[in-house]
Amino acid sequence: MSTLLTYISVNDGKIKRSSLEVLSRCNELAEENGLSSAALVVSDNPSEVTDELKKFGPTIIYTIQNPVFKNHLNTPLLKALSAAVDHVNPRLVAFASTEGSKDILGALAASKSAAAVPDVSEFDLTDNGVKGKRPVMASKIISSVEASGSPVMISVRSGSYDVAEKAGDSKVEAIDFSFSDADLKITLKEIISASSDRVDLSEAEVVIAAGRGVKDEEGRKLISELASVLNAGIGASRALTEAGAYDPSLQIGQTGKVVSPQLYIGVGISGAIQHVAGMANSKVIVAINKDPDAPIFDIADYGIVGDLYKVLPPFIDELKKVKSN
Ligand SMILES: Cc1cc2nc3c(=O)[nH]c(=O)nc-3n(C[C@H](O)[C@H](O)[C@H](O)COP(=O)(O)OP(=O)(O)OC[C@H]3O[C@@H](n4cnc5c(N)ncnc54)[C@H](O)[C@@H]3O)c2cc1C
Structure with missing residues (x-):
């Protein structure tokens, strides 16, 4: 056979x-x-x-x-x-x-x-x-x-x-x-891993992706909190990896990682084609963006139109409540 x-x-x-x-x-x-x-x-x-x-x-x-x-x-x-x-x-x-x-x-x-x-x-x-x-x-x-x-x-x-x-x-x-x-003509001298306690993005069941809308330390803190409640991997758009806000290894997209989680939450991400190339296989896509015409909403299963700095704190609180029940 x-x-x-x-x-x-x-x-x-x-x-x-x-x-x-x-x-x-x-x-x-x-x-x-x-x-x-x-x-x-x-x-x-x-x-x-x-x-x-x-x-x-x-x-x-x-x-x-x-x-x-x-x-x-x-x-x-x-x-x-x-x-x-x-x-x-x-x-x-x-x-x-x-x-x-x-x-x-x-x-x-x-x-x-x-x-x-x-x-x-x-x-x-x-x-x-x-x-x-x-x-x-x-x-x-x-x-x-x-x-x-x-x-x-x-x-x-x-x-x-x-x-x-x-x-x-x-x-x-x-x-x-x-x-x-x-x-063995090529030997391995050392493996430099970005961080051992990080959830592996390409295998993560839940991915939180931060985009240019996440402007400062306060925004990144909200992203970390959300990821921690959902035990999620954190990714970013190229806008943020290029700006040095996130490690380049966390970039999702055409020139970054391809992710396929059960749940992807894009925060302050416009949904450029090069980003979408790395996350379109996600099972459920949630987008949080203050611009109702952002292209990410075209592929999102659920969308929240609003300022992430106002949306995320009550969103995280609700998730914590749901998880503690
Ligand atoms: C060859 C090539 C390869 C590329 N490869 C990649 C790649 O691998 N990955 C990748 O991501 N990009 C890649 N890019 C870049 C890509 O074209 C986009 O420029 C990039 O994805 C934009 O990132 P962004 O969505 O974070 O930023 P923007 O497009 O600037 O979008 C920011 C979004 O945040 C929203 N926003 C702003 N403030 C708030 C707020 N307070 N609350 C809520 N929403 C807010 C805005 O409405 C906007 O929609 C590539 C480009 C090229 C040319």
């Missing part, structure tokens, strides 16, 4: 939600087409995630274990993925579209003489390959893409599919892999 193989990204011992979204879609396609849906974990310690992964019902969880996978390094990861493709012989290898998968998707496809279909927002199987939709030009255009052959390598934008648990009796199978440090 041919296999749809989902690569599971693991960060700090946790499975990335976006990988589970891709696995859930592959489970669905496997069921519809009488195929097998398998998962692949490449890690220094795959056993720390296999029990969690079983809740999502892949037929087989393939693991590749080596200390070199403690951090993301392209050379050993490519070698491991290549070994997995040889071992499993899948018709599809699916990744969540992350910085890491962007690094290796093309190289893996080239090494296997396979087609690569990056960054789709939906995909389906065809008789001899895959077809999908891919937002391009800051999501102004949705292009239709199709690739044939086996395997096809695909990466999927986060937020494109829901995560669905699935009962099953997943088998765990280790794939033989060896790697010599002598093959």
Whole structure:
């Protein structure tokens, strides 16, 4: 039976939600087409995630274990993925579209003489390959893409599919892999992370995004308070990252991060196309803006027209009351 193989990204011992979204879609396609849906974990310690992964019902969880996978390094990861493709012989290898998968998707496809279909927002199987939709030009255009052959390598934008648990009796199978440090041409010296206690924006269930309307320390304090009540990640428009009010790593948009939370609240953000490119996949969009004609209201599910300095304090108080009940 041919296999749809989902690569599971693991960060700090946790499975990335976006990988589970891709696995859930592959489970669905496997069921519809009488195929097998398998998962692949490449890690220094795959056993720390296999029990969690079983809740999502892949037929087989393939693991590749080596200390070199403690951090993301392209050379050993490519070698491991290549070994997995040889071992499993899948018709599809699916990744969540992350910085890491962007690094290796093309190289893996080239090494296997396979087609690569990056960054789709939906995909389906065809008789001899895959077809999908891919937002391009800051999501102004949705292009239709199709690739044939086996395997096809695909990466999927986060937020494109829901995560669905699935009962099953997943088998765990280790794939033989060896790697010599002598093959490591690039080594990792240091990881500089912006802040360890911050909620990871690309995985956050709730995102509060601050725009130019947030003018000063008082405004940023309100944003932090709102984020803390909702346990949300904080993002910003380019207007504020360029002004130095927020770290550049928090920029959402075409030249920043793509977020796909259950709830996005844009505060004092106009909704420029370049910003929308990074948050349009959010499930529920709330906008707070004093200009009733701000373009963000065109895509918002809920809008509050008003001055954020007057709107946010009672809004935060109400949320606190709701949460304490
Ligand atoms: C090549 C390129 C790439 C870009 N990439 C990105 C990107 O990745 N991400 C990004 O965000 N931008 C990006 N931009 C910039 C983008 O075009 C916009 O300039 C930017 O998103 C605007 O940010 P903003 O909405 O915060 O500011 P503005 O457009 O100035 O909007 C501020 C909003 O705040 C409202 N406001 C003001 N005061 C208050 C108040 N007291 N209460 C409530 N509302 C208030 C105003 O009504 C207004 O709608 C890019 C631009 C280019 C050319």
